[in-house]
Amino acid sequence: MKNLLIGVALAAFGVTPSFYLISGSDARAGEWGCQVILCLSSPGGPTQYAECRPPIQKLWRELAKGRSFPSCSGAGFQASRPGYEPYSCNSGYRLTKRYGDRGLEASCISTTPQTVSNDECYSENRGGSTSPQWRRSGGRVVCQRYVTTRPNVRPQPHYVDVTIDGVGRQRVWY
Structure with a gap:
């Protein structure tokens, strides 16, 4: 050995x-x-x-x-x-923590805006850093926002x- x-x-x-x-x-x-x-x-x-x-x-x-x-x-x-x-995020996402209704809550937020449904940009519910916006991408205009997902739970x-x-x-x- x-x-x-x-x-x-x-x-x-x-x-x-x-x-x-x-x-x-x-x-x-x-x-x-x-x-x-x-x-x-x-x-x-x-x-x-x-x-x-x-x-x-x-x-x-x-x-x-x-x-x-x-x-x-x-x-x-x-x-x-x-x-x-206890938490980790997939590649392209960063871990964020905030206090919510259930105490400290963790989530993953994309590091770059992601293309989402056009309906999100037409919606009246806008505001905040994850709000959808029209952006130019690849020669066309698309609806994009920072996407949040649930974090992965580490086994160790x-x-x-x-x-x-x-x-x-x-x-x-x-």
Whole structure:
């Protein structure tokens, strides 16, 4: 397993030793914290390799219990405080939050105006930043507005930002 984890780290940061995470004399790949760091540095994801699944699953369990990120002697990394973001938006949309009748409500709003039914531009109900407007697009005039949709609910809403050797930053969801 040690050779696989070292190979993962080398593949993640290239073969050049200057980007190598851990010096062989200072850290052992058998240490749980060091295993976590090596697995997180995998370009294919932290659980790409079967050997990485147990230490990463243990990491998720420990973080979910409020425990701190594990340490690894000889590795230069930092972990942020745990964060919580239960919602995400599809590409082309940004997450917005506001207080409504049911407390804090989240929605996704398109980053560019989208073409909608012409009936929306003829309607008397206008006003606000998402109001439909006539716009020129592709040589013709179309009705467009910023579209809102429901956000996606993340299966793992908690996260920690990990910075490895001050170079690679990764958000770990659990």
